[in-house]
Amino acid sequence: xxxxxxxxxxxxxxxxIFAPAFGGRTLSALxxxxxxxLGGARLAFSTDSFVVRPLFFPGGSIGxxxxxxxxxxxxxxxxxxxxxxxxxxxxEGVSVATVARVAHALxxxxxxxxxxxxxxDTKVVETGHGDxxxxxxxxxxxxxxxxxxxxxxxxxxxxxxxSGPIGQHGVAILSVREGLEFGVEIQSDCAALGGLVRTMLxxxxxxxxxxxxxxxxxxxxxxxxxxxxxxxxxxxxxxLPVPPxxxxxxxxxxxxxxxxxxxxxxxxxxxxxDADAVLAAMRAHPLGSGAAIVGECVADHPGMVVARTALGGxxxxxxxxxxxxxxxx
Amino acid sequence: xxxxxxxxxxxxxxxxIFAPAFGGRTLSALxxxxxxxLGGARLAFSTDSFVVRPLFFPGGSIGxxxxxxxxxxxxxxxxxxxxxxxxxxxxEGVSVATVARVAHALxxxxxxxxxxxxxxDTKVVETGHGDxxxxxxxxxxxxxxxxxxxxxxxxxxxxxxxSGPIGQHGVAILSVREGLEFGVEIQSDCAALGGLVRTMLxxxxxxxxxxxxxxxxxxxxxxxxxxxxxxxxxxxxxxLPVPPxxxxxxxxxxxxxxxxxxxxxxxxxxxxxDADAVLAAMRAHPLGSGAAIVGECVADHPGMVVARTALGGxxxxxxxxxxxxxxxx
Numbered sequence: 001x002x003x004x005x006x007x008x009x010x011x012x013x014x015x016x017i018f019a020p021a022f023g024g025r026t027l028s029a030l031x032x033x034x035x036x037x038l039g040g041a042r043l044a045f046s047t048d049s050f051v052v053r054p055l056f057f058p059g060g061s062i063g064x065x066x067x068x069x070x071x072x073x074x075x076x077x078x079x080x081x082x083x084x085x086x087x088x089x090x091x092e093g094v095s096v097a098t099v100a101r102v103a104h105a106l107x108x109x110x111x112x113x114x115x116x117x118x119x120x121d122t123k124v125v126e127t128g129h130g131d132x133x134x135x136x137x138x139x140x141x142x143x144x145x146x147x148x149x150x151x152x153x154x155x156x157x158x159x160x161x162x163s164g165p166i167g168q169h170g171v172a173i174l175s176v177r178e179g180l181e182f183g184v185e186i187q188s189d190c191a192a193l194g195g196l197v198r199t200m201l202x203x204x205x206x207x208x209x210x211x212x213x214x215x216x217x218x219x220x221x222x223x224x225x226x227x228x229x230x231x232x233x234x235x236x237x238x239x240l241p242v243p244p245x246x247x248x249x250x251x252x253x254x255x256x257x258x259x260x261x262x263x264x265x266x267x268x269x270x271x272x273x274d275a276d277a278v279l280a281a282m283r284a285h286p287l288g289s290g291a292a293i294v295g296e297c298v299a300d301h302p303g304m305v306v307a308r309t310a311l312g313g314x315x316x317x318x319x320x321x322x323x324x325x326x327x328x329x
Numbered sequence: 330x331x332x333x334x335x336x337x338x339x340x341x342x343x344x345x346i347f348a349p350a351f352g353g354r355t356l357s358a359l360x361x362x363x364x365x366x367l368g369g370a371r372l373a374f375s376t377d378s379f380v381v382r383p384l385f386f387p388g389g390s391i392g393x394x395x396x397x398x399x400x401x402x403x404x405x406x407x408x409x410x411x412x413x414x415x416x417x418x419x420x421e422g423v424s425v426a427t428v429a430r431v432a433h434a435l436x437x438x439x440x441x442x443x444x445x446x447x448x449x450d451t452k453v454v455e456t457g458h459g460d461x462x463x464x465x466x467x468x469x470x471x472x473x474x475x476x477x478x479x480x481x482x483x484x485x486x487x488x489x490x491x492s493g494p495i496g497q498h499g500v501a502i503l504s505v506r507e508g509l510e511f512g513v514e515i516q517s518d519c520a521a522l523g524g525l526v527r528t529m530l531x532x533x534x535x536x537x538x539x540x541x542x543x544x545x546x547x548x549x550x551x552x553x554x555x556x557x558x559x560x561x562x563x564x565x566x567x568x569l570p571v572p573p574x575x576x577x578x579x580x581x582x583x584x585x586x587x588x589x590x591x592x593x594x595x596x597x598x599x600x601x602x603d604a605d606a607v608l609a610a611m612r613a614h615p616l617g618s619g620a621a622i623v624g625e626c627v628a629d630h631p632g633m634v635v636a637r638t639a640l641g642g643x644x645x646x647x648x649x650x651x652x653x654x655x656x657x658x
Contacts, residue, residue, distance in 0.1 A: 001421050004453025013451060017425070021432035022415070022439065022446035034447035038411055039471050041368025047414035047467060049452045082367055085376035085467040086351070089418070092330050096346070103350035110351065117351035118363035119467075122342060123378045124333025125656065129460040138376060138414040138448075138467030142368050327454065 002322030006215025009322050032073040032211065035143065035150070042145075044079035046070055047138040053327045055102060055132055057176045059168075059188030060263070062135055063105030065329055068192045068263060069214070070139040071113045075197045076210040076266065078149045079141030083118040084110060086137050090122060091130030102133055113192035115139065146205045151228035153208040158297035159275035160233065161268045163196060163282055164189070164290035166218055167246035170260035173328045175249065182252070184245045191264030196287045200268065203281045209269035214329060216320045217259040221267050222305045223319040230302040235295035235317065238310040258307075259320050261328045269297055331651030335544025338651050361402040361540065364472065364479070371474075373408035375399055376467040382656045384431060384461055386505045388497075388516030389592070391464055392434030394658055397521045397592060398543070399468040400442045404526045405539040405595065407478045408470030412447040413439060415466050419451065420459030431462055442521035444468065475534045480557035482537040487626035488604035489562065490597045492525060492611055493518070493619035495547055496575035499589035502657045504578065511581070513574045520593030525616045529597065532610045538598035543658055545649045546588045550596050551634045552648040559631040564624035564646065567639040587636075588649050590657045598626055 002009040033046030048069045055062045071081040086106065090099065110117050172188040174180065193212065200207055209229075213221040218240075226233050242250075242257045250257050264287065270278050275293060282288030305317040331338040362375030377398045384391045400410040415435065419428065439446050501517040503509065522541065529536055538558075542550035547569075555562050571579075571586045579586050593616065599607050604622060611617030634646040 001453050001455070004419065004451055010451060013428075014449070017429050017432050018415075018449060018451075021429070021436035022449075023436055034412070034414075036412055036447060036469075038372065038469065039368070039370025041370045043367065043469075045412055045414060045469065046448050047416045047465070048450045049416040049418050049465060051418060051452045051454050083363070083365055083374055085363075085374060086347075087376045087378040087465045087467075089378050089380060089463060090333065099342075100346050100350070103346050107350035107352055118365060119375050120343070120347060120351075121377045121465075122333055122339060122347075123380045123656075124330050125380050125460060125463075126330065128457055129380075131454060131458040134418060134454075134463070136376070136378060136416045136450075136465035136467075138416075138465075140365075140367065140372075140374060140469060327452075 001326045005322030006220055007320035007322045032076040035077060042143040044074045044077040044141045044143050046073035047136065048073065049134060049136040050329055051134050051327050052329050053131060054177060057188055058172045058185055060190035061102060061105045062133060063102040064109045064190050065263060066106055066135040066137045067109035067113055068190055069329060070137040071115055071192045071194055072212045074139050074141035075194045076212055077143055078147035078197060078201055079143045081113060081115040081139050081141040081194055084115050084137050084139045086117050086120040086135065088122045089130055089134040090124045091132055092124055092127045094132045113194060147201060149207055149210050151209050151225045154225050154229035154231050154269045154297050156231055156297050156299040157272050158208055158269040159272050159293055160295040160297065161270060161279055161291055162294050163266045163288045165241045165243045166262055166265060167242060167250065167257035167260040169263040170325055170328055171246050171249045174325055182245055182249045186245050186249065189262055189264035191287055193266055193287060196282065196285050199281045199285050200278050203277045204274045206274065207268060207270050211267045213262050213265060213267055215261055217261055219258045219317050220320055226305050227303045232298040232301040233295060233305040234298055235307040237307045239292055239294045241290050241292050255324055258317060259324055263329065330655045334651030335549055336649035336651045361405040364406060371472040373403045373406040373470045373472050375402035376465065377402065378463060378465040379658055380463050380656050381658050382460060383506060386517055387501050387514055389519035390431060390434045391462060392431040393438045393519050394592060395435055395464040395466045396438035396442055397519055398658060399466040400444055400521045400523055401541045403468050403470035404523045405541055406472055407476035407526060407530055408472045410442060410444040410468050410470040410523055413444050413466050413468045415446050415449040417451045418459055418463040419453045420461055421453055421456045423461045442523060476530060478536055478539050480538055480554045483554050483558035483560050483598045483626050485560055485626050485628040486601050487537055487598040488601050488622055489624040489626065490599060490608055490620055491570065491623050492595045492617045494570045494572045495591055495594060496571060496579065496586035496589040498592040499654055499657050500575050500578045503654055511574055511578045515574050515578065518591055518593035520616055522595055522616060525611065525614045528610045528614045529607050532606045533603045535603065536597060536599050540596045542591050542594060542596055544590055546590055547596065548587045548646050548649055555634050556632045561627040561630040562624060562634040563627055564636040566636045568621055568623045570619050570621050584653055587646060588653055592658065
């Protein structure tokens with residue numbers, strides 16, 4: 001299970017099995033999506049399979065995730081998602097009503113995100129060889145002229161901004177799956193970030209890095225960036241926007257919010273001189289109202305992420321081995 | 330299971346559930362891939378999930394299918410496949426050696442087809458919620474200028490050409506899955522058809538329709554074209570290239586070769602005046618050496634496919650309800 005968690009074990013699988021087998025130039029880059037040139041157009045191309053359990057959860061469904069996950073991977077290149085493909089793997093016996101409900105959620109999410117579902121496929125497997133519905137989406141988007149956003153572009157001096165409260169998606173899934181109650185119902189933050197990214201790019205095209213901290217949470221996202229760019233990252237732990245209900249749930253469950261998945265948040269590395277203006281633009285957008293500067297990029301300890309604690313100490317934020325919760329997306 | 334078979338039940342699912350939910354203009358077209366315009370480029374975009382059982386079979390593997398299936402969907406628009414995405418859903422407990430073997434088959438098939446695996450994703454599900462390995466691929470290709478190939482373009486007078494012997498893939502899967510032996514081992518015809526399509530387009534850009542008769546076989550492909558273009562199709566049954574070993578296996582099993590899946594064949598509708606030259610070009614290509622003219626497009630009985638039997642009779646070739654064999658791709 002750990003190999004599917006988006007952490008160190010997933011990275012090993014890609015590095016040692018998939019990348020050598022496929023041998024592409026593009027796949028070896030480390031962004032959320034591939035950057036391609038085709039017929040004179042600069043395209044971003046990305047795919048994700050969704051196996052979340054349960055299919056419906058507070059704040060969303062597998063249909064919402066299938067759209068927003070891929071739209072967000074494209075947005076992390078600065079690309080405007082244009083078209084999605086959609087492949088369903090149905091387990092024999094899943095009700096037509098459930099399929100229809102998921103399909104409508106997916107269609108609604110696509111309209112909200114401004115992306116068109118252009119092509120699809122359906123396969124059915126026998127009972128006991130699936131889990132209701134699995135969905136794969138792949139997306140194509142146009143990268144605007146002058147935009148070059150990828151993990152390798154992080155440089156010492158960059159300011160690290162997170163777009164809002166973290167940890168909601170993972171805790172929402174866990175609470176509904178395990179029947180846990182934490183006083184307040186915690187909703188997934190599942191959302192499409194294309195519009196938020198466009199408001200940031202209106203301030204400056206020179207955003208260096210964008211990343212949506214999904215599987216493996218903030219910890220995985222920041223470690224991947226630190227390694228890709230050979231830079232250090234220093235976080236101010238008390239600046240991380242962790243909602244009290246997420247903090248409580250994590251305390252009870254022994255989880256670290258920094259490792260919990262988000263599905264509607266982004267982390268940005270922006271030049272220091274643009275940081276305040278980018279932050280202000282983000283806060284003026286509904287999906288960035290809780291944005292905060294949480295740290296900076298440094299030349300020290302390249303490849304490593306450290307957090308300054310509220311008490312003045314420092315701890316290393318490791319790349320997680322796997323995901324704390326399986327099948328959260 | 331029937332809803333995944335590529336026949337009438339699959340069509341119902343798309344027509345009544347997916348198309349209304351997604352509401353795209355593009356999805357309602359009936360080709361194997363969507364035709365898009367992005368950044369000034371004319372693109373074809375297609376996706377397929379692969380759930381074939383077993384993972385390895387005579388003549389190929391799920392890795393070969395995952396490349397060739399999507400490359401062929403693009404080729405059926407005349408598009409040259411450029412980039413693939415690749416999403417793996419692994420079942421907990423599948424061996425790393427099996428994953429590696431499939432990944433290498435996939436990489437080799439991509440190199441043979443001249444397409445780059447540009448982006449990927451891996452998810453892992455618990456034992457009993459998958460079946461070893463499922464793969465989704467999506468592909469992007471460029472449609473050459475002056476090429477407009479889609480089912481709606483079939484017109485009375487068009488000549489129907491098939492690129493070679495039919496029925497091999499489905500019978501190969503069935504024989505290995507059920508442990509049947511028919512004297513000669515029947516190999517899947519799994520292959521990428523981009524090169525063959527390019528030789529055809531070198532003769533004329535005015536190829537009207539291309540279709541790869543996969544799930545549901547020739548019967549499903551021809552019925553879909555007949556319906557999309559509101560034309561009739563008349564086949565000369567004795568001209569259909571059915572290899573003797575496929576004919577024997579089908580006779581024993583009570584299958585009709587016209588309904589058995591192919592993974593390396595195409596059906597073409599071409600203007601009568603170009604038919605001989607296109608046929609000659611196909612026969613000069615290794616993947617078209619067995620090409621044959623098998624029928625014609627007529628104005629009578631629009632939406633219906635009929636076969637003239639060797640004895641001079643006529644029978645209707647219906648759209649299959651589902652697939653005769655589940656999980657053949």
